[in-house]
Amino acid sequence: xxxxxxxxxxxxxxxxxxxxxxxxxxxxxxxxxxxxxxxxxxxxxxxxxxxxxxxxxxxxxxxxxxxxxxxxxxxxxxxxxxxxxxxxxxxxxxxxxxxxxxxxxxxxxxxxxxxxxxxxxxxxxxxxxxxxxxxxxxxxxxxxxxxxxxxxxxxxxxxxxxxxxxxxxxxxxxxxxxxxxxxxxxxxxxxxxxxxxxxxxxxxxxxxxxxxxxxxxxxxxxxxxxxxxxxxxxxxxxxxxxxxxxxxxxxxxxxxxxxxxxxxxxxxxxxxxxxxxxxxxxxxxxxxxxxxxxxxxxxxxxxxxxxxxxxxxxxxxxxxxxxxxxxxxxxxxxxxxxxxxxxxxxxxxxxxxxxxxxxxxxxxxxxxxxxxxxxxxxxxxxxxxxxxxxxxxxxxxxxxxxxxxxxxxxxxxxxxxxxxxxxxxxxxxxxxxxxxxxxxxxxxxxxxxxxxxxxxxxxxxxxxxxxxxxxxxxxxxxxxxxx
Ligand code: ATP
Numbered sequence: 001x002x003x004x005x006x007x008x009x010x011x012x013x014x015x016x017x018x019x020x021x022x023x024x025x026x027x028x029x030x031x032x033x034x035x036x037x038x039x040x041x042x043x044x045x046x047x048x049x050x051x052x053x054x055x056x057x058x059x060x061x062x063x064x065x066x067x068x069x070x071x072x073x074x075x076x077x078x079x080x081x082x083x084x085x086x087x088x089x090x091x092x093x094x095x096x097x098x099x100x101x102x103x104x105x106x107x108x109x110x111x112x113x114x115x116x117x118x119x120x121x122x123x124x125x126x127x128x129x130x131x132x133x134x135x136x137x138x139x140x141x142x143x144x145x146x147x148x149x150x151x152x153x154x155x156x157x158x159x160x161x162x163x164x165x166x167x168x169x170x171x172x173x174x175x176x177x178x179x180x181x182x183x184x185x186x187x188x189x190x191x192x193x194x195x196x197x198x199x200x201x202x203x204x205x206x207x208x209x210x211x212x213x214x215x216x217x218x219x220x221x222x223x224x225x226x227x228x229x230x231x232x233x234x235x236x237x238x239x240x241x242x243x244x245x246x247x248x249x250x251x252x253x254x255x256x257x258x259x260x261x262x263x264x265x266x267x268x269x270x271x272x273x274x275x276x277x278x279x280x281x282x283x284x285x286x287x288x289x290x291x292x293x294x295x296x297x298x299x300x301x302x303x304x305x306x307x308x309x310x311x312x313x314x315x316x317x318x319x320x321x322x323x324x325x326x327x328x329x330x331x332x333x334x335x336x337x338x339x340x341x342x343x344x345x346x347x348x349x350x351x352x353x354x355x356x357x358x359x360x361x362x363x364x365x366x367x368x369x370x371x372x373x374x375x376x377x378x379x380x381x382x383x384x385x386x387x388x389x390x391x392x393x394x395x396x397x398x399x400x401x402x403x404x405x406x407x408x409x410x411x412x413x414x415x416x417x418x419x420x421x422x423x424x425x426x427x428x429x430x431x432x433x434x435x436x437x438x439x440x441x442x443x444x445x446x447x448x449x450x451x452x453x454x455x456x457x458x459x460x461x462x463x464x465x466x467x468x469x470x471x472x473x474x475x476x477x478x479x480x481x482x483x
Contacts, residue, residue, distance in 0.1 A: 006299060033179055033189045052172065054171055072152070078208045090180050096116055100181045128176045142176035145178060151198065174191060175191075175194045194348065198311070202333075203313060237255045260306055268376035287312055291308065307354050370424070378475075383410040383433065384434040386399050405467070409471070447461060450469070
């Protein structure tokens with residue numbers, strides 16, 4: 001397990017030093033809540049999104065994806081209730097004067113981190129406004145979530161893709177929220193990216209999930225609303241027990257909580273750092289009968305990583321009422337037109353996922369004297385580093401040939417500068433799972449030395465086997481010790 005003693009500020013410093021994340025427009029002083037991502041971070045983010053899409057869309061038969069626009073007809077946001085209700089309570093600390101946002105349910109109950117009491121300033125709508133074209137007053141909004149475009153396009157997508165209930169529609173894309181107090185590095189920003197699914201089921205069969213069997217024996221660290229009220233600690237129990245005791249209200253919510261947890265674990269996250277927490281009654285949105293957060297043990301406490309809500313048929317019905325369009329679909333089983341029910345909406349941020357993978361991968365290896373980022377090879381930005389042992393033309397020529405060959409299939413790097421130890425350390429710090437060294441013997445035996453990031457073990461392999469071995473290592477088909 002990674003030494004997870006790093007603070008969020010130290011993580012921000014590490015990310016800046018390694019060229020991963022910078023305050024946006026830093027030469028002009030940056031802008032609070034906005035970040036720019038450097039080359040390796042773009043790779044990591046793309047890998048996270050690619051793995052999410054593969055797992056949630058491509059490997060399944062019941063989920064398709066869309067890509068809606070960031071700015072859409074503002075009536076979408078009137079119908080969804082965002083124009084009226086997407087507000088936070090804006091408070092200011094009476095002592096240190098720091099602004100913050102709190103939940104309505106927290107008024108009078110929470111204090112500033114300095115211990116001071118909060119003064120309520122008012123409600124602040126979190127949507128960013130803009131104008132369309134040259135006309136002042138033609139207000140539109142930057143989307144605060146991707147979900148609404150799924151609802152607005154629901155019938156078009158369901159019918160053109162010939163989807164049969166139950167099915168999901170997924171989307172990955174930017175979202176914008178004018179957060180009152182962006183903080184904790186990437187945890188709370190004003191521009192971020194979401195990976196969301198609306199999972200639609202028949203309204204008369206909104207609780208039973210046909211996939212629940214595989215999840216039943218799964219054990220989770222559970223903090224129910226009841227436990228929170230009684231100030232109890234989370235309890236470990238199986239999904240089966242949680243359903244039996246009616247702690248988790250529906251099989252669909254249970255199934256998606258397990259599925260989302262499994263996605264993180266399959267990519268190398270640390271199981272003990274996860275728990276699920278039920279929303280308290282006064283935290284719930286008015287249309288939601290139950291909502292759970294997949295929480296992660298961040299250095300600043302257990303916090304929401306992903307929300308998984310039962311959204312009922314609220315959104316589709318709102319869009320039917322506002323647009324006066326029929327968004328119901330024909331259900332072949334019952335021979336009736338129905339408005340489906342959203343049994344679960346898993347909604348996850350790319351930035352918070354990035355932090356989870358980084359915290360769980362970060363290892364300050366005192367023996368090696370450098371940081372080792374033990375990222376899963378699927379998430380790692382660079383899959384292998386290719387090094388000529390020394391700067392001799394014949395070694396460089398062979399190393400460059402290997403690099404050019406592998407580059408067609410993987411994001412690999414070429415590094416000829418500094419001692420081999422220094423190059424290993426640089427590769428460790430970027431999370432590169434393998435280093436491939438070309439030496440004088442390579443010219444004769446057509447083999448190279450491949451070194452494992454996590455164990456520093458080295459094996460000699462034939463150059464013509466490199467591509468296949470790298471692919472298997474990245475896909476998790478083999479472990480380094482099995483080469
Ligand atoms: P919070 O209570 O932390 O403000 P939320 O409940 O408003 O979050 P959701 O609307 O459920 O968040 O958004 C779904 C997901 O999108 C979150 O779980 C998180 O991963 C991500 N997310 C939301 N707001 C932000 C933000 N300001 N910065 C980064 N990620 C965010």
